[in-house]
Amino acid sequence: MDLKKFNTESQKQAVENKKFLSRLKRKDPRWVDDVFHEVHRDVFEQTDCLKCANCCKTTSPIFYQNDIERIARFLKLKPGDFIGKYLRIDEDDDYVLQSSPCAFLDDHNYCSVYEVRPKACREYPHTDRKKMVQIMDLTFKNTSVCPAVFQMVERLKKICGI
Numbered sequence: 001m002d003l004k005k006f007n008t009e010s011q012k013q014a015v016e017n018k019k020f021l022s023r024l025k026r027k028d029p030r031w032v033d034d035v036f037h038e039v040h041r042d043v044f045e046q047t048d049c050l051k052c053a054n055c056c057k058t059t060s061p062i063f064y065q066n067d068i069e070r071i072a073r074f075l076k077l078k079p080g081d082f083i084g085k086y087l088r089i090d091e092d093d094d095y096v097l098q099s100s101p102c103a104f105l106d107d108h109n110y111c112s113v114y115e116v117r118p119k120a121c122r123e124y125p126h127t128d129r130k131k132m133v134q135i136m137d138l139t140f141k142n143t144s145v146c147p148a149v150f151q152m153v154e155r156l157k158k159i160c161g162i
Contacts, residue, residue, distance in 0.1 A: 003054055003147075010144045017143050017153050020162055021136040029133045035159060039152045040127045047148045053101075053109035055145055060097035061120030063087055068095065074116040125149045 024032055072082035086103055087095045104112045111117055125146045126135055142149040
């Protein structure tokens with residue numbers, strides 16, 4: 001995984017990808033879900049996230065109260081101590097990691113809290129959800145974080161004849 005090449009390509013395609021995903025918002029939501037889910041399956045059959053982990057290295061999930069309590073219990077910490085040690089409140093008043101890369105990511109791209117990871121991590125990159133038309137802005141953001149999402153959008157553009 002060449003992340004420098006990925007970053008260059010995703011920046012180069014950013015304007016086109018933003019326009020493309022905006023146009024998809026106006027398509028039949030069931031059709032959009034169907035093509036997204038098919039491409040998601042194809043891309044992730046060939047993707048080893050452990051070779052990349054760019055999401056864990058560059059972004060933070062939102063930590064909901066259930067996530068905080070579950071992970072704190074796993075780490076044998078009180079929720080308040082977990083928050084103080086690992087989290088901060090962002091501009092949207094959400095709990096996020098204090099810094100990146102994620103404190104739970106090891107040198108081999110494994111997550112030390114994988115069994116109890118936050119909901120946002122379990123669902124990332126959110127490309128197999130229902131009602132994809134509602135999260136096209138998030139999908140666009142993820143084209144600059146996740147090489148698999150970038151690859152999905154490039155395939156979708158070919159399917160749609162762009």
